[in-house]
Amino acid sequence: MSCQTVTVPANSEVTDDQTIMNDTIQGEGTIVWNAFEGGFFGIQANNGEKYYPLGSLDEEFQVAGLAVKFVLRPERDVATIVMWGTPASVVSIAKLEE
Template sequence: MNKTKDKMNKILIAIGILAILLFSVFLVGWKSEKSVISEIGTIKFFPFEGGFYGIITEKGNYLPLNLPEEFKKDGLKVWFKARVREDIVTIYGWGKPIEILEIK
């Protein structure tokens, strides 16, 4: 009787741990998908703090960390897909830092 009860307890514990792991994986995947954006905006050059390029959209201002050279043109309209980098702080104090995934 005790062996059966011990076996059941181990099975329940294993199921509980598996459920917690699956839930954690779901949350990580959900958060990373949420941090990917696609927007239309205008490239803008800002001369302060050594100069930098930003992207102004209707939903907000973004600071691309990896803007390709061919898109560094003040006033250029672009469509972009990017990952918002909430783990980075910049010296510019302007816009949300983003990592460009695709830009046209």
């Protein structure tokens, strides 16, 4: 395992395994399946925060329990019928190596 130094810009904040930069959040978490409201996949960050991806996740990420690294853009002025987590656009998402 390698180690790297990261410089966090002044306009960002680091909170419980997540970095908030400008209008995006990056972190690690798990894909979860929620069976209510017709069923949908969400992202639960390692710090417990829940994110509802707007639009559907690519098929390769529609796996409950999958560990992922993500960059999301929270959409604060959006209402959804699921009422679960913060609605967010997926900027990037990748599977974490096991």
